[in-house]
Amino acid sequence: MQRRQVLLGATAVVSGFTGCIGSFTSAGSLREVNVELRNADDRARTFHLTLETEAGVLDWESHHIDADVDKRVTMTPNEEVSPVALHGAVEDFAGSVDILGVDDLDEDYCLRFHFWSAHPSDERPQMGQVADIEC
Known part of the structure; x- marks a missing residue:
């Protein structure tokens, strides 16, 4: 009898969570x-980028950028996935930016990053997330 009560109680708890998931x-x-x-x-430098999602890492992309030039690159995942990190490399620098705070968004969103070959503050390569933006 006690075992039946425990099983019924556990079922009620699991059923209660079903609506919250x-x-x-x-x-x-x-x-x-x-x-x-x-x-x-x-x-000129060649930048290498990839987006990591919960489903895995997308194909690496390479972009040749002339001296003293900025170029905007758009990466589009081909399925609904949650992003995990942006990975990049230029010359002997390799870095990553973890993507946080996007799991609870109720609308479609875009992400924006900067990737410098030499950041103005210390003249070393840097990657950083600029903003989570509405598309």
């Missing part, structure tokens, strides 16, 4: 990732 998932989805590649050097 929807609030832990996002109704919005990632539409695109915009990356501003900034080559502040006096010679």
Whole structure:
């Protein structure tokens, strides 16, 4: 008899959570990732980028950027996935930016990043998330 009460109690608890599970998932989805590649050097550089999602890492993209030029690159996941990180490399620098705070968005969104070959403050390569923006 006691075992039956425990099983009934456990079933009631699990059933109670069923209605709450929807609030832990996002109704919005990632539409695109915009990356501003900034080559502040006096010679051309090749930037390499990829987006990591919960489903895995997308194909790496390479972009040749002339000296003292900025170029905006758009990456578009081909399915509804949650982003995990943006990875990039230029010359001997490799870095990543973890993507946080987008799991509970109720509308479609885009992400924007900067990737510098030499940041103005310390003249070293840097990556950073600029904003979570509505598309």
